[in-house]
Amino acid sequence: MSPRALFFAASVFGLMALQTPAQADIDPQELVEPIAEYKLYVLDNLDQFVSHTEKFTQAIEAGDLERAQALYAPTRVYYERIEPIAELFADLDASIDAREDDYEHGVEDPDFTGFHRLEYGLFKEQTTQGFTPYAKQLMTDVNDLEARVQDLTFPPAQVVGGAAALMEEVAATKVSGEEDRYSHTDLWDFQGNVDGSQKIFELFKPLVAEQDPAFVERVEENFTAVEATLAHYRREADNPKAGFVSYEKVSETDRRAFVGPVTVLAEDLATLRGKLGL
Amino acid sequence: MSDRPDNTSRCPFTLDRRRFLQGLGAAGAAAGLGGSAWAGSRDDAAGAHAVTGAPVSTTTQQSHPFHGRHQQGILTPRPATGMVVVCDVLARDRAGLERLLRILTERIAFLTQGGTYPKRDPSYPPADSGILGPTIAPDALTVTVSLGASVFDERFGLANAKPKHLQRMTGFPNDALEPARCHGDLSLQICANTHDTTIHALRDIIKYTPGLLMVRWKQEGTVPVMPPSPDLPAPSARNYLGFRDGTANPNTDDDALMNALVWTGADPDEPDWTHGGSYQVVRIIRNFVERWDRAQLAEQEAIFGRRKESGAPLSGGSEYDKPDYANDVDGQITPLDAHIRLANPRTPGFEKHRILRRPFNYSNGVEANGQLDMGLLFIVYQADLEAGFITVQNRLNGEPLEEYIKPVGGGYFFTLPGAIDEHDVLGRSLLEATAPHA
Numbered sequence: 001m002s003p004r005a006l007f008f009a010a011s012v013f014g015l016m017a018l019q020t021p022a023q024a025d026i027d028p029q030e031l032v033e034p035i036a037e038y039k040l041y042v043l044d045n046l047d048q049f050v051s052h053t054e055k056f057t058q059a060i061e062a063g064d065l066e067r068a069q070a071l072y073a074p075t076r077v078y079y080e081r082i083e084p085i086a087e088l089f090a091d092l093d094a095s096i097d098a099r100e101d102d103y104e105h106g107v108e109d110p111d112f113t114g115f116h117r118l119e120y121g122l123f124k125e126q127t128t129q130g131f132t133p134y135a136k137q138l139m140t141d142v143n144d145l146e147a148r149v150q151d152l153t154f155p156p157a158q159v160v161g162g163a164a165a166l167m168e169e170v171a172a173t174k175v176s177g178e179e180d181r182y183s184h185t186d187l188w189d190f191q192g193n194v195d196g197s198q199k200i201f202e203l204f205k206p207l208v209a210e211q212d213p214a215f216v217e218r219v220e221e222n223f224t225a226v227e228a229t230l231a232h233y234r235r236e237a238d239n240p241k242a243g244f245v246s247y248e249k250v251s252e253t254d255r256r257a258f259v260g261p262v263t264v265l266a267e268d269l270a271t272l273r274g275k276l277g278l
Numbered sequence: 279m280s281d282r283p284d285n286t287s288r289c290p291f292t293l294d295r296r297r298f299l300q301g302l303g304a305a306g307a308a309a310g311l312g313g314s315a316w317a318g319s320r321d322d323a324a325g326a327h328a329v330t331g332a333p334v335s336t337t338t339q340q341s342h343p344f345h346g347r348h349q350q351g352i353l354t355p356r357p358a359t360g361m362v363v364v365c366d367v368l369a370r371d372r373a374g375l376e377r378l379l380r381i382l383t384e385r386i387a388f389l390t391q392g393g394t395y396p397k398r399d400p401s402y403p404p405a406d407s408g409i410l411g412p413t414i415a416p417d418a419l420t421v422t423v424s425l426g427a428s429v430f431d432e433r434f435g436l437a438n439a440k441p442k443h444l445q446r447m448t449g450f451p452n453d454a455l456e457p458a459r460c461h462g463d464l465s466l467q468i469c470a471n472t473h474d475t476t477i478h479a480l481r482d483i484i485k486y487t488p489g490l491l492m493v494r495w496k497q498e499g500t501v502p503v504m505p506p507s508p509d510l511p512a513p514s515a516r517n518y519l520g521f522r523d524g525t526a527n528p529n530t531d532d533d534a535l536m537n538a539l540v541w542t543g544a545d546p547d548e549p550d551w552t553h554g555g556s557y558q559v560v561r562i563i564r565n566f567v568e569r570w571d572r573a574q575l576a577e578q579e580a581i582f583g584r585r586k587e588s589g590a591p592l593s594g595g596s597e598y599d600k601p602d603y604a605n606d607v608d609g610q611i612t613p614l615d616a617h618i619r620l621a622n623p624r625t626p627g628f629e630k631h632r633i634l635r636r637p638f639n640y641s642n643g644v645e646a647n648g649q650l651d652m653g654l655l656f657i658v659y660q661a662d663l664e665a666g667f668i669t670v671q672n673r674l675n676g677e678p679l680e681e682y683i684k685p686v687g688g689g690y691f692f693t694l695p696g697a698i699d700e701h702d703v704l705g706r707s708l709l710e711a712t713a714p715h716a
Contacts, residue, residue, distance in 0.1 A: 260492070
């Protein structure tokens, strides 16, 4: 094949998500089951989130710095997975997961609470001293979140849009390492966002597979690529629970290797609502 | 953070209330003009939008041909705004690089000629950012694609085809290079009559190349706009030190001169695929403007070797008159270390070191010391990087101007030859030259 012919062959893969999309032809009834499944997923993760937050906040109240540090990232993972739903409650999202950049006075701002306020204490100041009020507040907020989600009717557009929203989270704050700047546990959050996005994609995949098999294949390939790079940085190859090494250990090349598939996932998953007529 | 569904804008009551309030505002304004804004449901009373109506340009339909032996944006007259965006190529293999070059070619061909985007089902993201409205005017847009030395590594099988002089930029004695604003795999020089046209083009290119390109750094710039001048050639634009810049550029209408100085091809040691391309040098050169504005005029003029107001050489005449160094061997009139005298001593044989300058002025913000962060987005093109910029800059090292400037970023790139017609793709000659044997 001549190089010129190669160009034309390559153009088959042309504009990816940007081809003129087909009109969605989905019966709204078909959405009921995956939405119900997703609510179960969220509730299950919330359940875990509550129990992990109990242990995490108890460690702080008991003054056990080492244990609190160890529990910080494994607790957050559950929140990161369900962010599309958790963020519906803006007041709680702010008090649970805001970062110091969200406040003009940064760490000193009296309104700055939640995980990242505790992160600053545990990892930067290396102390639990004086953090009991923040721990108690976090526990209250997390219990409140669970109660509110129990009563929530999940809006389909929010759920389906969540797949892309989670990848936007990764693209905006995880790849740069700014989310967990003191604990450097970004890869845990990264994995949580990817898990949550992939779950939504898997649940709705059967509804789009026939309409656009190339889309499904591309999304799966890019999830695989992200997972493969993440796998390099697991503490124990066969034990996902052992988590990840510090984000400082991630090479510049691998940080860049994340950007490609994450950006394509964000572009592709942004069309999922359109494909489902939402 | 929050993405809470917000339906208030669809609430009819809210809408009516807003219109009501707007009506009150318009009535208040109209009362003074003796009119009434109560009639009708439209917000287009004469004068109502005098403040926010779009500014008007008569040059939005200007366009430059995309196809040709050389890329646009080099000999093209420099418009009022430009930016350099340097990216890393994320494509993981040769097929990905080919796809990138094909998409870039398609996007640039479209953007520089203008047109409309396909309409989408509204449940999908739109095909375009929409910042220029539904119809894109060309607005003299040019996008020029160049490759850095790093792209000729093992990733894409290009290692044996690197242009002879292409290299990673190294710091000169007065440089204080910031790694975050240096080097990169691929540069895009985007120029247009208006800033928003360049931003639109950049956002389009980013949207259509996901997973293939990652922006590494970007620097925007402008050129001061002048009223039409009866003088020919038109006076050169001024930089942020207040001096005319580019006066000594070679004549771009002289094809033989361009083939000698700008377009790579005369050197038999250059790979054939480079013919019709050019070496691009980009430098972000900070100017210490507060200090400069406190320097005496005589010193400023001695530093450059030109009159500030007219751009004329210190030896006399007007802007485009050649400086006379033959009768000033001691530098009594034009100091021997004046910028223009070092950069081009006008000695026999120096002709081959001339470069084509195409710079923009930039203004970014404020430094911690309260001084303005502004300077020159220096862009030059030459057929031979060593004979051109590197030779000239080495002659300038230690010049008195250094007290007022500090290069902080940039890189060396090779501008690809042009795409000759609608079947061609930017980078074709490079990919053909490096094609794996079938």
